[in-house]
Amino acid sequence: MRDILLIGLYALAAGAVVGLFGAGLLRLLRGRSITVHVCVLLAVTVAAVVAGVATVAQAMFLSGHDLQVVLVTVSASAAVSLALGFVFGRRLATAAVWAAQARDRERRMEAGRRELVAWVSHDLRTPLAGLRAMTEALQDGVVADPETVAEYHRRIGAETGRMSALVDDLFELSRIHAGALRLAPARLPLADVVSDAVAAVTPLAVHRGITVEAAGDGWPMVTAGAPELNRIVGNLLVNAVRYTPPHGSIRVDAGHDGAHVWFAVSDTCGGIPDDDLPRVFDVAFRGSRARTPGGAGGGLGLAIVRGLAEAHGGQVAARNIAGGCRFEVRLPGGQR
Known part of the structure; x- marks a missing residue:
């Protein structure tokens, strides 16, 4: 019984030393990823087992061959543990990032x-x-x-x-x-859709002294729901007219890029503050500072544009250009 207690004390002492070292290492690595922390934790655990086995083996005067057999066995188990720790650590890290993004x-x-x-x-x-x-x-x-x-x-x-x-x-x-939106995709000439939207917004633009023009050629065909595509283009143009100061200009361009059709509305609004750029497509966001607040609408136009674009499997993005900003919509599956 006394020998068993001594063996337990030797193993506990060796494991405690390794554990203290591991705690310090984890403290130094507290800013690293979850994968690193899981791998280090498993490595410390295995090292504590190895240290305990080695200490007990020395105290029991095991032969070199027996000690080698024990260490090889523990090392094999350590390799498996570290491999599993790396795999599941990456999964935990991905899940943690996803959960943080979801929150x-x-x-x-x-x-x-x-x-x-x-x-x-x-x-x-x-x-x-x-x-x-x-x-x-x-x-x-x-x-x-x-x-x-x-x-x-x-x-x-x-x-x-x-x-x-x-x-x-x-x-x-x-x-x-x-998720109640039901699309009826059809082959549509983007030039006609843009032409109708420009004609609809022209009276408002003329009232404010704003020039609206569209590119003369290079218009592709696009596969999309007709009402939804009209809504996307119309909302972007109305948004541009609303925030472009008097005597400014708005231009609509389009093209074909690989498996995608894109069209963009550029204006001379003066630009969007960098802090506001990630929020321009949020519900009820109306802008501030450079983009004149106020006017009609509940801040829903661009949110609807993003929702309709994503419903088509596409995306929309906004960025600043010289003197203004540019909203670009990319939709899949179009051809000239």
């Missing part, structure tokens, strides 16, 4: 939902108050002259249209997020 994405989505509720509440409350005041004025006969009555009717129609557009945006965004 960050969830936090951003929750912040976006709160901002969306605040913006929509503001965008609905203000016109509703105006509509109520104008309606009561008309009902009570406070306004009687034909010109003022006609103006009230025009403003009521304009505010109603703006709120209807906001509700349409909310419905489209809810379909995208709920």
Whole structure:
């Protein structure tokens, strides 16, 4: 019994020394990846076993051959343990990164939902108050002259249209997020889609003295849902007109790049602050500083663009260029 206790004490002492060394090593490597930490932990564990076996073997006066057999056996087990530790360490590291990204994405989505509720509440409350005041004025006969009555009717129609557009945006965004969007892809001439969108936005651009032009040639065919593609191009153009200062310019270009079709809307808005670039496609984000805040809309246009592009298996990106910014959409499967 005494020999067993001595063997246990020898093994414990040797393992404790290695364990203290391993704790110090892990402290030095605390900024490294999970894979490194798992491998070091397994290596320290195996080293503690080897140290305990070697110490006990020396105390028991084992022959060199017996000690060699024991160490080879332990080394083989160590190799297997380290290999498994490396593989599962990488999996744990990947899972940890994914979980961190998921948490960050969830936090951003929750912040976006709160901002969306605040913006929509503001965008609905203000016109509703105006509509109520104008309606009561008309009902009570406070306004009687034909010109003022006609103006009230025009403003009521304009505010109603703006709120209807906001509700349409909310419905489209809810379909995208709920996975209820059903595409009907077809071969579409991108030139026609852009031409229609430019024609639709031209009156607003002319009112602000903004020039909108599209490239003369090089327009590819694209496989996409017609309503969704029209919405993507239209939202990008409206967004560009909204944030481009008076007497600025907007240009639409397109091309074919390998297995993808791309088209881009460039404007002279003055650029987007670097801190805002990663957020321009977030729900309810309206911009700040360089991109003039305000105007119509609930900050949903670019979020809808991203959702529709991703529903087609594509992507959208924004970057600053000289004097402005460029929004580029890439969709798969197009040919000239």
